[in-house]
């Protein structure tokens with residue numbers, strides 16, 4: 001008999017499959033915008049497709065809630081932000097995905113929102129601001145790109161006490177390392193484009209809601225906004241999800257190894273990785289997450305131009321934005337508009353599934369061009 005409950009690793013492989021005798025093992029890709037009348041589905045913008053439903057079922061089981069899939073991570077983020085009234089008060093991290101910061105600034109400009117930004121690590125400040133009754137608490141942990149960790153359970157508990165909804169962008173952690181709904185979050189959000197899809201071949205997003213009323217509010221955003229996940233993307237994302245546990249296990253092990261080796265490199269001045277014992281987020285990661293993940297950020301000697309040359313010299317690791325694929329990618333984040341406040345040499349490394357020694361040979365060979 002199968003253990004009950006199943007391990008997350010098994011749920012990622014089992015959930016959302018057809019169950020009847022004679023069914024295919026995998027949900028077929030159903031490309032349909034509309035359905036014959038009389039059944040439960042009418043139109044794909046309202047009721048989705050069997051393929052998106054299978055993806056939502058699988059992610060919902062993994063996160064312990066009700067999933068609604070969107071066309072990108074930002075469409076998922078917008079499905080929550082679009083529910084805010086004019087004049088809303090939001091508390092958000094001072095380090096998070098920069099387009100989320102831009103979306104909040106857009107709300108300030110167009111809808112009169114006010115946004116307080118807080119250091120993710122400063123739990124006391126979050127709790128203090130939550131007690132003043134904002135309309136939304138936005139968390140992203142670990143954060144992009146500085147890999148700062150929030151005390152997600154403590155902040156969600158404060159949100160629950162004050163009846164303030166808490167959204168957690170769980171993209172970097174994946175549902176395998178952190179389940180925000182278990183500790184009281186209202187929503188967990190993913191850019192499916194990243195680890196869940198896992199192959200840099202799709203754009204997708206998902207919000208997992210704690211209850212049916214919140215799920216229905218998200219479906220309303222699909223109906224009105226129309227940023228639904230396409231059937232092909234849902235098919236690819238579900239296929240990607242099946243291997244998330246093995247991909248993440250390999251990538252996380254390599255990330256830990258690379259972080260340690262980077263710390264010993266004479267041209268590397270700082271490594272940020274919650275798996276390192278001297279990382280400020282280490283104890284928190286051990287307490288609140290099932291592992292430190294597969295993202296590593298580091299800073300070097302030299303300047304932005306010098307590190308750009310290092311990235312250009314890489315042959316195994318791709319110099320590219322985005323993250324969470326089987327292929328490792330690296331990017332100097334301060335080169336992006338609106339990211340000039342970041343340390344100029346900060347490289348965000350998304351560790352993939354290549355052999356760790358090939359990754360290290362590539363990285364250390366390119367870094368050897370920097371001053372010591």
Ligand SMILES: Cc1ncc(COP(=O)(O)O)c(C=O)c1O
Pocket residue numbers: 072073074075097140144169171172190191192193194203204205322
């Ligand atoms: C943490 C995080 N959240 C959300 C997004 C947005 O996702 P997408 O690019 O799929 O719209 C990203 C994209 O990089 C991200 O890193």
